[in-house]
Amino acid sequence: MIKKYRFGTPFETEAVVKTMETEQGTPEFGEISTEEGFAFTYRMDGEDVVYGLGEANRGLNKRNYCYISNCTDDPNHTEAKMSLYAAHNFIVISGKETFGLFFDYPSKITFDIGYTKEELLQVSCEYADLYLYVITGESAYDIVKQFRKIIGRSYIPPRFAFGFGQSRWGYKTKEDYRSVADGYQDNHIPIDMIYMDIDYMQDFKDFTLNEENFRDFPEFVREMKERGIRLIPIIDAGVKVEEGYPVYEEGVEKGYFCKREDGSDFVAAVWPGDTHFPDVLNPEARRWFGGKYRFLIDQGIEGFWNDMNEPAIFYSREGIEELKETIKRYVQEDMETIPVWELEGLVTGIANNPEDYRRFYHNVGGRMIRHDKVHNLFGYNMTRAAAEAFDRIAPDKRLLMFSRSSYIGMHRYGGIWTGDNRSWWSHILLNLKMMPSLNMCGFLYTGADLGGFDNDATRDLVLRWMALGVFTPLMRNHSAQGTRRQEAYQFGDTEDFRGIVETRYRLLPYLYSEYMKAALNDDMYFRPLAFVYPEDSFAAGVEDQMMLGGEAMIAPVYTQNAKGRYVYLPEDMLFVKFAKDGAYTEELLTQGHHYVEIAVNEVPLFIRKGRCIPLAEAAECMEKLDTANLKMIGFEHAEYTLYEDDGIGKDYENPANYRVLRCD
Numbered sequence: 001m002i003k004k005y006r007f008g009t010p011f012e013t014e015a016v017v018k019t020m021e022t023e024q025g026t027p028e029f030g031e032i033s034t035e036e037g038f039a040f041t042y043r044m045d046g047e048d049v050v051y052g053l054g055e056a057n058r059g060l061n062k063r064n065y066c067y068i069s070n071c072t073d074d075p076n077h078t079e080a081k082m083s084l085y086a087a088h089n090f091i092v093i094s095g096k097e098t099f100g101l102f103f104d105y106p107s108k109i110t111f112d113i114g115y116t117k118e119e120l121l122q123v124s125c126e127y128a129d130l131y132l133y134v135i136t137g138e139s140a141y142d143i144v145k146q147f148r149k150i151i152g153r154s155y156i157p158p159r160f161a162f163g164f165g166q167s168r169w170g171y172k173t174k175e176d177y178r179s180v181a182d183g184y185q186d187n188h189i190p191i192d193m194i195y196m197d198i199d200y201m202q203d204f205k206d207f208t209l210n211e212e213n214f215r216d217f218p219e220f221v222r223e224m225k226e227r228g229i230r231l232i233p234i235i236d237a238g239v240k241v242e243e244g245y246p247v248y249e250e251g252v253e254k255g256y257f258c259k260r261e262d263g264s265d266f267v268a269a270v271w272p273g274d275t276h277f278p279d280v281l282n283p284e285a286r287r288w289f290g291g292k293y294r295f296l297i298d299q300g301i302e303g304f305w306n307d308m309n310e311p312a313i314f315y316s317r318e319g320i321e322e323l324k325e326t327i328k329r330y331v332q333e334d335m336e337t338i339p340v341w342e343l344e345g346l347v348t349g350i351a352n353n354p355e356d357y358r359r360f361y362h363n364v365g366g367r368m369i370r371h372d373k374v375h376n377l378f379g380y381n382m383t384r385a386a387a388e389a390f391d392r393i394a395p396d397k398r399l400l401m402f403s404r405s406s407y408i409g410m411h412r413y414g415g416i417w418t419g420d421n422r423s424w425w426s427h428i429l430l431n432l433k434m435m436p437s438l439n440m441c442g443f444l445y446t447g448a449d450l451g452g453f454d455n456d457a458t459r460d461l462v463l464r465w466m467a468l469g470v471f472t473p474l475m476r477n478h479s480a481q482g483t484r485r486q487e488a489y490q491f492g493d494t495e496d497f498r499g500i501v502e503t504r505y506r507l508l509p510y511l512y513s514e515y516m517k518a519a520l521n522d523d524m525y526f527r528p529l530a531f532v533y534p535e536d537s538f539a540a541g542v543e544d545q546m547m548l549g550g551e552a553m554i555a556p557v558y559t560q561n562a563k564g565r566y567v568y569l570p571e572d573m574l575f576v577k578f579a580k581d582g583a584y585t586e587e588l589l590t591q592g593h594h595y596v597e598i599a600v601n602e603v604p605l606f607i608r609k610g611r612c613i614p615l616a617e618a619a620e621c622m623e624k625l626d627t628a629n630l631k632m633i634g635f636e637h638a639e640y641t642l643y644e645d646d647g648i649g650k651d652y653e654n655p656a657n658y659r660v661l662r663c664d
């Protein structure tokens, strides 16, 4: 059961699609105060587990830390961080009392989950203007499914988007792209997509192409597609301020950019230097900005990634002026000791400065709303702009779209990647733990930068991380310019990498089928063990293994130089280890604890008792994958219902999309 409560005058975020009456009175759980802003307080039981928050730091169980939904461009995802790029304000308390809470509030909101006081859950925000949804049900999993029903169906990408993709910030010319394609194809490592980072643009201007490097772009898109590879360009939130640039001129003329209080267009510096932000909260401006994607779609492009849409601000003119004034004071004061850390903080503080988010406004139905009050909705609505335009431009076709920043509601319009991680082992584990939490909040098409975005990757780290990536719907290796190259062919002995990526393609019929079932039934693709084995008290504490679809469990290796790992099986399972050259081993393991050996070039998978999964022959790209001839692995006489469609259209409800396969 779901109850909706209203406090003050909430902003209509459109996160929830189901129309619901608001309740009178207050929720049956916890206490609410609206005296100074808004605060919800609940006394947790010692054994209570708190799930949710989607893209957030730390564990699957969110207890004993504090998380702040305040979409932030911060590439240092250390354990200390409380805010990442997204705002997913849904939690489930599971234990003595089990209930879910969704705080539909578009500005900064704090989830103190036993951080200040171990037993207290405190959710607080500055303004008491929000909707609160309180969900009760049989179990945490049941509550998640109810929540998913009211927020609408998750985004479904085209099938090619389940192939492997290579990305790197720094590819500039057609030759750079060709050499990546060669690197993969000469080594027979499957690949479906190469991502185009900001250098494909002319001077980082959205919806332009570098004039020198990308003449005859449609021809180049075709050349790559003939090789089975789609090019996926990035689009950034800020539109460069430059006379003569049509997107800029049109936006200014029509008043479609975010404005300062005095009505002038707000200027924020990002990659192109000075930019204006399209006012994606204004439906007219959103329609206009979304329409711009046509420029690339008309040239054969079938997918995009939306970036810098927290929106990230390197600095504003106002911020620089304030900084100059402050530094001048320091210089003039002639201090005995220089407060060096204070100075450092002042300088780094000009980026993503909270003050800047109070300097501009959105036009919402004629009302000017200060940005900070709706801050967490920008990435959502930028992505919505694109998705709504795709529906007009190519209504019968699925296009690939994923974003960096997001809010619940955006899950209907696109996927997300989890931003600028690092080539750290701890980030493999963070990647794993985040996946089910994201699914709880509706985000199914997700993945992390495999191999790590920043810092130098090592061969073993890339292999281990890609072995996890085999199972994430978005499987993309991406890295920052200036770091060590980490494409799968950069480390010698490419057979090991080939084996891992081939395993992805072999498992694709199952992975795609499970993704589609999750999307079509408002269900999860990755589930915590506790959701599947609620009676198993040990399973409840396992955070480094996840259930994958209805029949399998994953347990990746995420520590350096490990020869394998410990794994807990809540029931008997078939342990399958995929090795290179299409080989694999099977071993029946009984319920309980095991140490399993997993070499750096192997991919482990566990099949649940009495279940089976289909396996295809590896292929060099999705279009070459033969799904007519599948081999079944798993338990004898088990059956599996495979979902398959044409991968590009939207005929999801067709019963012919399902077929039953048997394991003999």
Ligand code: GLC
Binding pocket: 168, 169, 197, 198, 234, 307, 308, 404, 419, 420, 478, 479, 480
């Ligand atoms: C941001 C993105 C990253 C991208 C870079 C350059 O840091 O998160 O993925 O490579 O910008 O566009």
